[in-house]
Amino acid sequence: MLRNTHALNKKLFLFSLPMIGSLLTQQLYNVADMIIVGQFIGVAELAAVGNAGTVLLLFIVISGGIELAVEIIFSRYIGKNDQYRLAKGTTNILVFGALLGVLLAAAGFFLLPLLFKMMNVPEQLLQLTKIYCHIYLLGVPFIYIYDISRAMITSLGDAKKSFYLVLTSSLLNVVLNLLFILVFHMGIAGAALGTILSQGITMCISLMILYHKSKSNPYFQLSVSFDSIQLKEISRIAVPSIFQQFVITLSSVFLQAFANRFGNDVIIGFIAVTKVLAVSRIVISGFSQTLSIFSAQMFAGKKYTDLKQTYRFLTQASLLYAAFVSLVFLVFSEQLCNFFFNSQQHPEGYLFFRSYLIFSIGTLFMTVFKFMNESILRSALRMKEYLLCNIGDLLVKVGSTYLLLTLASSDAFWIGEGLGRLLAFGLSAYFVLQIKRTISLSIKEPPSI
Incomplete structure (x- = not known):
């Protein structure tokens, strides 16, 4: 038994490494623009790219939802050895994603003025933000095809190639x-x-x-014939995920609009800290994504004992990592800030950056359980519960930040994030306990997650 547990833990860890590498490199890909612009062009341009990035996320959230759905549904196909649906889905979903990318890029050109107004983009940043957005929108269809095809490669068990793709893309971006x-x-x-x-x-x-x-799949053909059943399967996960990602992005728009009220120093501090926090959660996200893929196969095969061990191991590994990151935040906050802008030249921006970073440590530990529990909810196809956790988190985060702006000034940002994450942590734990009870009743044994 111990040998089997050790073998499973090793398999999970080794599978997670390229997943984490892919996510980390992908996030660094996004951060690279900020660092290069901040270091080699200027602070105004850094603020413009930060605003542009928030707007552009609205047009690529569907890609993230489809990518997540592909990983889970394809993993379930593999668990059932359904080669036919794997083959059909490969071409159908790629074409569908490409068409969506073209439509959303076109919509972006019409909607940008309205979005800039919603975000209160400062007049001095407007032209720079517009230039970045217009050029980036031309590449949106590429992003859709790339993200979906890479998700398929990961689901087929080749997480290493997925990592190499992200690494190549990131290096090309920097160069x-x-x-x-x-x-x-x-x-x-x-x-x-x-x-x-x-x-x-x-x-x-x-x-x-x-x-x-x-x-090598005998059913694979370079032709498109949409399968309504398969599209419904994908949609069942993709639509709630897309909605969740859209709400996340829309909340980012509101938060960026709130930050824009405080001037350039707080704007660049907010942009920098959100990027650092996003990078800090990558390892947790990688373990969570590994849990999604493996637990989807385990739910399909009713391997509940392995599912319990998988959840336990990946959660423990994430908590150890969170402790390490917390130490880095406490000791190296100024060095992290200086990647984006000079802390001495912009003391107000650095003060905001450090306060947000330090007070996010408690939120990081709640994030571990939130991510892991949500992976279980996705894999069990409990998408309503998954969506409720995320929407609740974001509504509380944005609402409380807005209400606290007058009383707490810029401190409202980290307070709001902590309150939202606390709600999501509690809800996700409750829903996972419900799944445990359901499994326990179905097999007439003690809970096994």
């Missing part, structure tokens, strides 16, 4: 950004152009890898 900014002096337009070109190149590589992996 092209530096080339366009330092050599061709294209400014903020060069940052946007480097980003979409790196996505387009990696998309082509991803499609080639996926084709070579899929052609």
Whole structure:
């Protein structure tokens, strides 16, 4: 028994490493623009890219929802050895994603003025933000195809290739950004152009890898014939996930609008701390994504004992990591800030950055359980409960931040995030306990998650 447990833990950890590497590299890909722009162009341009990034997320959230749905549904197909649906889904979902990417990119050009107004983008940042957004929108279809094809590669058991794809994309992004900014002096337009070109190149590589992996499937064909049953399966997970991601992004729009009231120093402090926090959660997200993939197969195969061990091991590993990150936040807050802007030259921005960072430590530990519990909810196809946890989190976060702005000033941001995460932590734990009871009743044994 101990040997089997050790073997499962080792398998989970080794599978998680490229997943974490992919997520970390992907997040660094997003942060690279900020660091390069902040270091080599200027603070105004950094604030503009931060505002642009918040707006652009609204047009790529569907990609994230479909990507998540593909990983879970394809993992269930693998658990059932359903080669037919794997083959059909590969072409159908890619084409569907590409069409969505084109439509959303087109919609973006019409909606940008309204979104800029909603966010209270300062007048001095408006033109720079607009330039970055217009160029980036041209690459949205590339992002959709790339994200979905990479999710398929991961589901087929090749997390390493998925990591190499993200690494390649990130390195290309850095090289092209530096080339366009330092050599061709294209400014903020060069940052946007480097980003979409790196996505387009990696998309082509991803499609080639996926084709070579899929052609051994006897049912695979380079043709499209949409399967209504399969689309419903994907939609069952994708629609709530997309809605959740959309609400997350919309909440970011509101929070960015709140931060824009305080001037450039708080704007750059807010942009920097949100990027640092996003990177700090990558390992937890990687363990959570591993839990989603493995637990989807275990639910399909009714391997509840393995599911219990998987949840326990990945949660414990995440808590150890959270303790390490907390120490880094306490000791190296100024060094982290200086990646984005000079803390000495912008003391108000640094004060905001450090306060938010330090008080987010408690939130980080709640995030571990929130992410792990939500992975169980997704894999068990409890999407209503999953959605309720996330929407509750975001509504409390945005609402309490808004209400506290007058009383707590800029401290309202970290207080609001903590209150929202506390609610999500409690709800997700309650829903997972319900699943435990259901499993226990179905097999007439003690709870096994």
